Amino acid sequence: MTDEQIAQLVIESESVSATAAVEVRCAGAWTVQGIARLERRLEVLSWPGEGDLAIDGSAISALDTAGAWLLHRTMRALEQRGRNVRMNGLRPEFSALLQLVASRPVTPESTAPARAGLLTNIGQQTWRGLIGMSGMLSFIGESTLILLRSLVQPRRIRWRPILHNMQTAGFEALPIVGLLSFLMGFVIAYQGADQLQRFGANIFIVDLVGLSMLRELSPLLTAIIVAGRSGSAFAAQIGTMKVTEEIDALRTIGVGPTEMLVLPKMLALIIALPLLTVWADVAGVLGGMLMARSQLDVSFDVFIDRLGDAVSLSSFLTGIGKAPVFAAIIALVGCYQGFQVSGSADSVGRQTTVSVVQSIFLVILADALFSVVFNWLKI
Amino acid sequence: MNAVIDIRDLYTRFGNNVVHDNVSLTVQPGEIFALVGGSGSGKSTLLRAIIMLLRPVSGSIRVFDREVIGLSDEQALPLRRRWGVMFERGALFSSLTVTENVSMVLREHTKLSARLIDEVAALKIALTGLPADAGSKYPSELSGGMRKRAALARAIALDPELLFLDEPTAGLDPLSASGIDELVRSLRDALGLTIMMVTHDLDLLWRSADRVAVLGEGHILGVGTMTELSNSDHPIIREYFYGPRGRAAREQAWKRK
Numbered sequence: 001m002t003d004e005q006i007a008q009l010v011i012e013s014e015s016v017s018a019t020a021a022v023e024v025r026c027a028g029a030w031t032v033q034g035i036a037r038l039e040r041r042l043e044v045l046s047w048p049g050e051g052d053l054a055i056d057g058s059a060i061s062a063l064d065t066a067g068a069w070l071l072h073r074t075m076r077a078l079e080q081r082g083r084n085v086r087m088n089g090l091r092p093e094f095s096a097l098l099q100l101v102a103s104r105p106v107t108p109e110s111t112a113p114a115r116a117g118l119l120t121n122i123g124q125q126t127w128r129g130l131i132g133m134s135g136m137l138s139f140i141g142e143s144t145l146i147l148l149r150s151l152v153q154p155r156r157i158r159w160r161p162i163l164h165n166m167q168t169a170g171f172e173a174l175p176i177v178g179l180l181s182f183l184m185g186f187v188i189a190y191q192g193a194d195q196l197q198r199f200g201a202n203i204f205i206v207d208l209v210g211l212s213m214l215r216e217l218s219p220l221l222t223a224i225i226v227a228g229r230s231g232s233a234f235a236a237q238i239g240t241m242k243v244t245e246e247i248d249a250l251r252t253i254g255v256g257p258t259e260m261l262v263l264p265k266m267l268a269l270i271i272a273l274p275l276l277t278v279w280a281d282v283a284g285v286l287g288g289m290l291m292a293r294s295q296l297d298v299s300f301d302v303f304i305d306r307l308g309d310a311v312s313l314s315s316f317l318t319g320i321g322k323a324p325v326f327a328a329i330i331a332l333v334g335c336y337q338g339f340q341v342s343g344s345a346d347s348v349g350r351q352t353t354v355s356v357v358q359s360i361f362l363v364i365l366a367d368a369l370f371s372v373v374f375n376w377l378k379i
Numbered sequence: 380m381n382a383v384i385d386i387r388d389l390y391t392r393f394g395n396n397v398v399h400d401n402v403s404l405t406v407q408p409g410e411i412f413a414l415v416g417g418s419g420s421g422k423s424t425l426l427r428a429i430i431m432l433l434r435p436v437s438g439s440i441r442v443f444d445r446e447v448i449g450l451s452d453e454q455a456l457p458l459r460r461r462w463g464v465m466f467e468r469g470a471l472f473s474s475l476t477v478t479e480n481v482s483m484v485l486r487e488h489t490k491l492s493a494r495l496i497d498e499v500a501a502l503k504i505a506l507t508g509l510p511a512d513a514g515s516k517y518p519s520e521l522s523g524g525m526r527k528r529a530a531l532a533r534a535i536a537l538d539p540e541l542l543f544l545d546e547p548t549a550g551l552d553p554l555s556a557s558g559i560d561e562l563v564r565s566l567r568d569a570l571g572l573t574i575m576m577v578t579h580d581l582d583l584l585w586r587s588a589d590r591v592a593v594l595g596e597g598h599i600l601g602v603g604t605m606t607e608l609s610n611s612d613h614p615i616i617r618e619y620f621y622g623p624r625g626r627a628a629r630e631q632a633w634k635r636k
Contacts, residue, residue, distance in 0.1 A: 032499070032538050036490035043492075064538035065506070065570065066491070066499045073498070093571065100569045104505035243473070343519030344473035 005029050007038040007067060011048060012056075021052040021086075027059035030067025042074055053078060058089030068094075068101040132340075139336045143266065146258050161264035162271075169230035169265075170272025174279060177225055181218050181280035185209055185287030188217075193295040202296040206306040209288030214311055214319045218280035220367055223326035226273060227359040231334035234265055235355035238338025239348040247339075262335040269327035277323045281316070314379055322370055326363050333359040381444055383408050383541055383573045384429060389438035391424060398424050399435065400597035411567055411574045411587050415619065416594035422577040423467070425594070426545055429575075430464055431455055442541070460488055462541040463534035467549060469526040471518040477504060477529045478514035484536040503532040506566075508558060524555035528562075535566065542566070544576035548583050560586045581620075581628035593619065 007030040012023040028034060047053070055075070063071075075085045090098065116124070150157050192208045238261055241247050250257050285307070292298040298306075337355035341347045384406040391399040398421040406412045414422045427433040429440055431447055440447050445458060471480050482500040485491060491499070504514050507528040518526055527547065534542060547563065548556040560583050567574055578584065584591055585605055593600040593608065595615045601608055609620045 032485070032489055032491070039492055039495055065502060065535075066485075066489075066495075066538060069499055069502050070495065097569055100506075101502060104502060343517065346474035 005034055007031070007035045007070075009038060009042070009045075021054045022048055023054050023056065025056045025059060026071070027061070029062040030060055030071060031062050031064045032066035034062075035067050035070050039070060042070070047078065047083075050083070052084040052086065054086045054088060056089050057087055057094065058091075060090065060094060063094045063097055065097065065101060068098045072098060072101050135340070136333075136336055139339070140332055142258055143262050143332060143335075146256065146263055147266070150259070150263060156259070157267070158260070158264050161260075162268045165265050165268030166272045168233075169226060169269055170276055173226060173229055173276060176229070177222055177276050177280050178283040180225060181213070181221055181283040182287040184217055184221060185213055185284035185289075186291050187287075188212055188284075189288040189291035190295065193291065197296060202292075202298055203302070203306055205288065205292045205296055205298060206303055207310040209285060209292070210307050210311040211315060213284035213288065214281050215315050216319070216367075218284050219277050219319050219322045219326065220363070222273065222277045222280045222323070223330065223363045224360055226269070226276065226327075227330045227334075227363060228356055230269065231330045231359045232352050232356050234331065234334030235338040235341075235352045236348060238335055239341030239351050242339065242341045243343065243345070243348065257339075262331070265335060266328060266331040269331045270324045273327035273330075274320050274323040277320055281319065318370075318374055318379055322367065325366055325370075329362045329366060330359045333362060382406060382441075383443060384412075384575065385439075385441040386425075386429070387439045387441075389425070389428065389435050389440065391421065391428060391433075391435040397597050399428075399438075402438070402594070402597075402599055404592050404599055404602060406573060406575055408573050409567070409571060410589040411563065411576070413584055413588035413591045414575070414577045414594060415579065415584065415591055416600075417615075417619070420594045421597065422594055423545060426543055426575070426577050430462070430543060431459075460537055461539055462543060463537065463539035464543045465527075465530045465534040465545065465547065467545040469518065469530040471526060471530055471533065473518050476515050476517055477509070477521070477532070480518070480529065481533050481536045484533060488537055500532075500536070503536055504529070506535070507532045508562060524551045524558075527551065527555075527559065531559075531562070535570070535572075538570065540571075540573060542572050542574045544574065544578075546578055546580075547576055548578065548580040556580065556583065557586075559583070563587050582631065585628055585631065 006028050008026065008028040010025045010027070012025055030038075057071075075087070078085050087095070087098070189205055189209050192205055196202055196204055196208070238247070238257075241261075247257050250260055289300055289303050292303055293300065334355045337351040337358070340354075341351045382405040384404075386405070387403050389399045389402040391397075402425065414425060416422050424433065428435050429442065429447070431450065435448065438448070442458060443461060447455070447458065450458070471477070472483070475483060478497070478500050481503050482496045485496045485499060489496070501511070501514060505511065509525060509528050509532065513521065513525060513529065518529065521529060527550075531544075531547070534544075544563070548559050551559065563574060563576070563583075564587050566572055576583075576588075588605060590603060591605055591608055592602045593613075593616050600613050601611050601616050603611075608616055611617065611620075
């Protein structure tokens with residue numbers, strides 16, 4: 001930047017006597033882009049003499065509010081030290097601006113509030129957790145009530161959004177669920193092949209792949225994919241609607257947001273997730289079959305022949321039976337977190353993250369509980 | 380002096396819907412220029428084309444003697460620092476407080492110290508007539524009128540030479556709206572700004588605008604001062620200014636004179 005484009009301040013007469021006025025000359029562009037260097041200089045500048053100051057502003061070529069503020073601040077600081085400051089030669093439009101700036105009371109906000117102590121933090125976190133849990137419980141209760149009411153009066157069920165959600169959360173997830181499940185079956189067979197071959201128990205690859213996929217892995221895998229794909233979408237959609245006051249609008253029209261937004265999503269997932277799980281079963285077994293043929297010389301028809309004996313109907317059904325529960329968890333957590341959004345775009349992001357983490361956590365927890373219960377019941 | 384904004388033969392189209400057909404207009408330095416027209420007449424679209432958020436099909440838009448159509452973001456930066464934009468719904472960053480919204484612009488584009496930035500931000504907030512405690516609030520905690528003022532404070536953060544206002548008074552009560560009228564004028568007088576605004580507010584037009592362009596049917600139907608336009612013969616302009624509300628605003632303006 002040339003000298004013309006930056007703000008300058010020159011102390012002309014460094015008079016030693018305390019009585020004579022100190023002359024100060026301001027020049028250049030006192031603008032937001034030009035005052036940066038001058039500001040740093042002013043911080044450390046020591047003003048000579050004790051007496052009055054005369055500032056000559058005739059050489060200021062440009063002045064904006066930031067520059068005017070710096071000038072005003074400097075003058076005010078000098079006045080507070082008991083020195084008289086006079087301003088000369090400023091262009092009329094610049095002095096009008098200086099006056100405008102001087103007329104506004106400016107109190108920059110104080111710094112952030114003091115940080116809370118450890119105990120306070122623990123207390124607040126715990127309290128927040130409890131509030132969140134009770135909120136979640138009452139949300140589950142409310143949704144269940146509305147679900148029951150809809151089941152009693154099936155005419156109230158909104159089929160169109162249910163079908164739409166089945167399309168987006170179910171049908172459109174087919175490729176990714178299929179691919180991942182296929183790879184999962186493939187990998188399990190590959191890992192098992194080595195061990196089984198050592199004992200000459202090649203045919204048991206069918207039991208390994210069939211049982212682990214159908215009973216455990218494909219319901220879990222499908223639920224986790226859907227939680228990441230659709231649970232987050234539910235939270236983000238409802239959260240954004242909350243920010244734009246669409247939820248409030250629904251209430252004023254007399255449509256319950258739970259009935260309109262939560263129920264269709266929950267019903268759609270409860271229908272779609274078991275179907276997706278069957279699809280994942282098929283893809284996983286297919287992956288295992290391919291690997292079994294190439295590594296263990298178990299041909300397709302032998303594999304399928306054995307599959308009927310290895311996997312009982314109850315094993316298949318326990319796998320499918322878990323899916324609706326997972327679906328309810330994903331939909332409820334996603335929607336609940338969406339309703340927890342407050343005001344800002346940041347909050348939408350935060351609640352979406354929380355919804356995915358929570359629903360995956362709860363899905364795995366529920367899966368563990370199922371294992372324990374099935375063990376008791378000897379299914 | 381050259382015109383601040385110079386638009387020639389602008390043609391904009393969304394699909395088959397022609398928004399601007401051969402639109403030309405100029406904005407002179409230091410003037411308050413208003414764009415009016417019915418809903419869907421392409422006022423906001425024109426504004427978005429000027430501030431490079433939307434690319435027209437053909438034509439030329441020169442701002443500060445620089446062609447803006449086809450500029451890359453990097454080339455546009457020096458221009459963007461010279462203008463400020465206030466969006467219709469504020470478009471304040473919802474995760475930042477009002478002060479942070481204003482100071483963020485300063486932090487991004489200047490080398491000032493944190494203390495001076497905070498002070499300048501507080502000054503801008505005060506200039507727009509917001510109370511001092513509004514600075515520490517989040518946009519969601521503000522009323523509609525305060526949000527508009529905060530958006531204006533962010534738009535003037537860098538002391539722009541050119542200010543774009545999209546519906547500055549829409550959704551405000553009459554008292555806040557007339558506050559904005561005065562604010563617009565006083566900012567122009569104090570800071571020497573050129574202001575281009577899109578508005579429906581006839582009171583604001585009578586009180587603040589130096590020149591007004593009426594957009595309709597994809598064309599500029601008329602440009603001139605409010606008095607000139609109100610004597611126009613064009614049926615759409617007449618309808619616009621001589622509807623019941625137009626007449627009331629006009630009488631108000633006469634009384635004040």
